Amino acid sequence: MTAITKELNQTKRQKGFFRRLCGQWQLMVMSVPMLLYVFLFNYAPMWGWLTAFQDYQPKKGLAGSPWVGLENFKFLFGREDFLLAIRNTLAMSVINLVFGTVSSILLAILLNEVRSKAFKRTVQTVTYLPHFLSMVIVVGMAQNIFSSNGAVNSLLMSLGLVKEPVFFLGKGEYFWWLVGVINVWKEVGWNTIIYIAAMTSIDPSLYEAASIDGAGRFQRILHVTLPGIKSTFMVLLIMNIGHLMEAGFEIQYLLRSGLTMKYSDTIDVFALIYSFGSSKPHYAYGTAAGMFKSIVGIILLFGANMAAKALDEETLI
Amino acid sequence: MTALNPVKRNGKRRDIVFPIVNTVVLCLLMFITLYPVLNTVAYSFNDGMDAVRGGIGIWPRVFSTSAYKELLQDGAVYQAFWISLSKTVITTVLNLFFTSMLAYALSRKEYVLRKFITVVLVLTMYVNAGLIPNYLLISRTLGLKNTFWVYIIPTMFSCFNMIVIRTYIVGLPEALVESARIDGAGDLRTFFQIILPLCLPVMATVALFVAVGAWNSWFDTYLYCGSKKNLYTLQYLLKMKLATTQNSSNAANTTADALATAAKVAPITIRCAITVVSAVPILVVYPFLQKYFVTGMALGSVKG
Numbered sequence: 001m002t003a004i005t006k007e008l009n010q011t012k013r014q015k016g017f018f019r020r021l022c023g024q025w026q027l028m029v030m031s032v033p034m035l036l037y038v039f040l041f042n043y044a045p046m047w048g049w050l051t052a053f054q055d056y057q058p059k060k061g062l063a064g065s066p067w068v069g070l071e072n073f074k075f076l077f078g079r080e081d082f083l084l085a086i087r088n089t090l091a092m093s094v095i096n097l098v099f100g101t102v103s104s105i106l107l108a109i110l111l112n113e114v115r116s117k118a119f120k121r122t123v124q125t126v127t128y129l130p131h132f133l134s135m136v137i138v139v140g141m142a143q144n145i146f147s148s149n150g151a152v153n154s155l156l157m158s159l160g161l162v163k164e165p166v167f168f169l170g171k172g173e174y175f176w177w178l179v180g181v182i183n184v185w186k187e188v189g190w191n192t193i194i195y196i197a198a199m200t201s202i203d204p205s206l207y208e209a210a211s212i213d214g215a216g217r218f219q220r221i222l223h224v225t226l227p228g229i230k231s232t233f234m235v236l237l238i239m240n241i242g243h244l245m246e247a248g249f250e251i252q253y254l255l256r257s258g259l260t261m262k263y264s265d266t267i268d269v270f271a272l273i274y275s276f277g278s279s280k281p282h283y284a285y286g287t288a289a290g291m292f293k294s295i296v297g298i299i300l301l302f303g304a305n306m307a308a309k310a311l312d313e314e315t316l317i
Numbered sequence: 318m319t320a321l322n323p324v325k326r327n328g329k330r331r332d333i334v335f336p337i338v339n340t341v342v343l344c345l346l347m348f349i350t351l352y353p354v355l356n357t358v359a360y361s362f363n364d365g366m367d368a369v370r371g372g373i374g375i376w377p378r379v380f381s382t383s384a385y386k387e388l389l390q391d392g393a394v395y396q397a398f399w400i401s402l403s404k405t406v407i408t409t410v411l412n413l414f415f416t417s418m419l420a421y422a423l424s425r426k427e428y429v430l431r432k433f434i435t436v437v438l439v440l441t442m443y444v445n446a447g448l449i450p451n452y453l454l455i456s457r458t459l460g461l462k463n464t465f466w467v468y469i470i471p472t473m474f475s476c477f478n479m480i481v482i483r484t485y486i487v488g489l490p491e492a493l494v495e496s497a498r499i500d501g502a503g504d505l506r507t508f509f510q511i512i513l514p515l516c517l518p519v520m521a522t523v524a525l526f527v528a529v530g531a532w533n534s535w536f537d538t539y540l541y542c543g544s545k546k547n548l549y550t551l552q553y554l555l556k557m558k559l560a561t562t563q564n565s566s567n568a569a570n571t572t573a574d575a576l577a578t579a580a581k582v583a584p585i586t587i588r589c590a591i592t593v594v595s596a597v598p599i600l601v602v603y604p605f606l607q608k609y610f611v612t613g614m615a616l617g618s619v620k621g
Binding site: 024041051107110111113125126127135154185268271272275276287289290291294297301 | 332335336339340342343346347349350351352353354356357360370371372374415416418419421422423425427428429430434437438441443444445446447448449450451452453454457471473474503504505508529532533534535536540552555556559585588589592595596599600603604607
């Protein structure tokens, strides 16, 4: 009995669904073309993942290339440079995440304590600026600043910290930190926007109550400001953990050289070089590397989301 | 909270010290932010041979405009500027048109496909087919390689921007749409005549994001138009200059080496001049849009 009513309800609902859909043809005109566009440009290429299991030959295409099972993955994981690429990706992501988060929260707190509106605005305008410069420009500037006769080396030498110019750009060991520093320089101001927005939504009476209770400036920051931005911090953390496999490739690709490649090449750079670097393209290796990266990324995202749920924190999905 | 009275119990000293330290730290930060930019401008106005010695701060040592003169004689720069400009304008217009229309449709709570489409779109922020499958789609399946359209068609939509616009539209009074409906306007008309004009602030924000992205990209040229000189963008020209001077600076352990190669490869001053030329359009536009994009960014990211 109940099953029948359920079924009846369902058909009724479905009928209603299509009737309502027809009534909303204008909304469909506005949205469905973009939906198709997204299917074509974001989902259709996933068919290309099949090439990861093929000895893909561009001339024969997806249909004509022979299948090789997991050979491509075996090849990748047998290669030292791919394992190094995984290490580099994770290392640079973690450095970027820690540096980026700490620096932008610090700056947001400092800005939040500024009393003069005009000064605050000036600092913001200036620190947002590098976000809008292209990576090509930023890397070009970094090459000037960090070169052996550049500003950083002259500063270090005049302070007497080093005797000889440090070869920042040519030493692999410095590469991760260099990328971290450049990314902080570029994005620190921009990343404060979200935290400052969170700080302005904190109830001012909390600060008042805290200072009546005798809390000094640092105690107010510690006990009011920081708890006030916690949920924003958590959401961003989950998002960033989901993007942990995306260390970026622009900066690494532009800044790398033969001297630093052991430390500079992320998975994306690896895929790019294997696919386009030689005269005979190896698309299959690049696809396999990208596929590995995507799948790990999805696992990380859901993992972080579940962890946040378990800790009863704000979640993303 | 900034207007609070200073806390008296802890003594006045701390409350004078902190703002001073804070101001000094922030001033230092501004200096660090601006230094590389000013340094590049200084190099671009320096004499080429002199610049090789390095050590130029924020003021040119031997003033010269020869780098810019050389740049202005180079037809490739004009062509690249034109390509960059048209790419940016067309991308921005098309992207805004489609993204805002979609954002409106997805802001309507009664729309039955709303949930489905939203999930499909948001997933694209996390799931990505990867570089090579995208390359194969665009260059082989769609045959866009070595055409101008490769700059436009693949960048017509961004989920993040859609969320920013949608959040703004949701914040508008619902009565606007209702009264338009009572007056007999359909959704298309409501959007174009009522909602769109009110979205100007958020559209300015998103326009800035899209335009900066289009202007700044070099990788699309590298992948799809690397063999087509008349489709080079300004950023790609700069990237190529970067590559040549990079090699020399890596090999240049000795100044003699550097001097010898500098005579042959593009001098640092030319590179800096292109940097300035390709950065100026952004630097000119962005301060005017700042008040819009701060609210836009905060809205989109908090509620996204």
